[in-house]
Amino acid sequence: MMEPLFLKSYFQAKIWGGRKLETEFGYELPAGKIGECWAISAHPHGPSTVLNGPLAGLNLAEAYTQHPEYFGNPKSKVFPLLTKILDAEASLSVQVHPDNDYAEAHEHELGKTECWYIIKADPDSYLIYGHHAKSRAELADWINQGQWEKLLRKVPVKTGDFIYVPSGTIHALNKGILALETQQSSDTTYRLYDYDRVDQATGQKRALHLQQSIDVTTVPFKQPRLNIQKKQLGASEITSYVQPPLSPFFSVWQWDIHGEVIGQHEQGAYTLASVISGNGSIKVDQQVFPLQKGQHFILPAQISQWILDGNMQIIASESTEN
Structure with a gap:
């Protein structure tokens, strides 16, 4: 009998992190400033672990x-994908990712192309998103x-x-933001600026990557034009945020569930899902699995249909590279 793969997260300490992953989601965190929950991850820097079924115990x-x-x-x-929750207690470095x-x-x-769903933002929160340079020479001059x-910007x-946030986009989450990130499975970040912070663990400033940043930044900045679409299913609503061709690596949806909703994916696809608020259940092949805020799971390719029930908000994604 096929069932969803529920996953145990891997937590990353960060100079800019805090404790909101504990207070908002009830996660048991290690001590210190925890900035990232690697919730659905097969990356060697922080793989998540399967908790149930025949694959239990495997990362x-x-x-x-x-x-x-x-x-x-x-x-x-x-x-190909990595789902994170980020707690920006302080501002992240200004950075850019390669293609x-x-x-x-x-x-x-x-x-690393990525995207953010803003779970919670303090009043007057802002992002660094893009730049004003008109040429690569001007970009290099202003960076240096x-x-x-x-x-x-x-x-x-x-x-x-x-x-x-396509690869080549200068960006940063700033303080007071809690976000779910869907991204390609990569841990490569090029920092342009880090506020001259000193890492208390090393006593040193974190490394910058100015030349790499100049090399990979898209010039001039081009604002992606999203085609966000909403679909009503009774009292529930499905929001489609990105799909190909705009996003060549993943599709991302928000499922606002109020009552029963039947879900499915195309043959051969598998779906990543994160419950970011509320609770409910998912029914697969007559088996019912409870769901609550902070859970993350994968619906394998063999599951062609499922039923969600309850009052909850889920961010779901699929790789478009299969």
């Missing part, structure tokens, strides 16, 4: 390589001179917003 990378049938027998050698070609050549891993006020953000 997601092992499950993906040893049991490809759960994932539609994919072509990709590595699990697949640059990352493969220089870092031997995937590039530290002309951050001239270079960086600041964008207000509030609870419930969705932001798509």
